[in-house]
Amino acid sequence: xxxQIAFKNLVQRNIASEASSLAxxxxxxxxxxxxxxxxxxxRTVIDCSISSDKYRMGMSLGLESGKCSADNLIxxxxxxxRSLETYVIGMARGTSQTSSFPGDLDxxxxxGRRSYSHSSTALSxxxxxTPSSFNExxxxxxxxxxxxxxPE
Numbered sequence: 001x002x003x004q005i006a007f008k009n010l011v012q013r014n015i016a017s018e019a020s021s022l023a024x025x026x027x028x029x030x031x032x033x034x035x036x037x038x039x040x041x042x043r044t045v046i047d048c049s050i051s052s053d054k055y056r057m058g059m060s061l062g063l064e065s066g067k068c069s070a071d072n073l074i075x076x077x078x079x080x081x082r083s084l085e086t087y088v089i090g091m092a093r094g095t096s097q098t099s100s101f102p103g104d105l106d107x108x109x110x111x112g113r114r115s116y117s118h119s120s121t122a123l124s125x126x127x128x129x130t131p132s133s134f135n136e137x138x139x140x141x142x143x144x145x146x147x148x149x150x151p152e
Contacts, residue, residue, distance in 0.1 A: 001080065001087060006059035008079040013059075066094020 017025060038046060061072035068076065073092045077085050 001084060002060045002063050002091065005061065005063060005076050005079050005088070009059045009061065009075070012079075063088065063091045066092065068092035 014025075040046070061076045062068035063076060068091070073089070076088050076092070080088060
């Protein structure tokens with residue numbers, strides 16, 4: 001949830017910056033969105049790691065440390081669905097447990113038990129692989145040639 005708030009906050013900041021200048025931002029002055037798109041063979045294993053310090057730019061509005069101001073709490077609540085506001089309030093106070101898997105914030109994870117909302121995550125972990133390295137649907141369609149599939 002913190003990642004979603006930080007992402008939406010970053011997007012809003014970039015949109016406001018572009019609108020106020022009426023020109024594209026100078027090279028190197030905008031934080032790029034954290035996405036990587038790869039097109040590889042089905043059998044390729046991708047090992048990707050990201051720095052643990054994702055919040056140093058202040059885009060999570062102090063939620064990562066439980067030191068969110070009243071103004072920042074209002075902004076954070078505006079960036080998420082209304083049904084999740086109680087969790088954000090808990091994070092702002094430093095009393096809420098958070099999940100490390102997107103989509104896993106449910107009653108089981110808040111009670112200390114891990115549950116998975118994505119069946120592919122549970123399936124890939126049970127096989128000892130990362131979600132990005134296993135795709136059951138593509139494995140069935142494998143045609144034994146070493147060329148990447150075309151987008152057609």
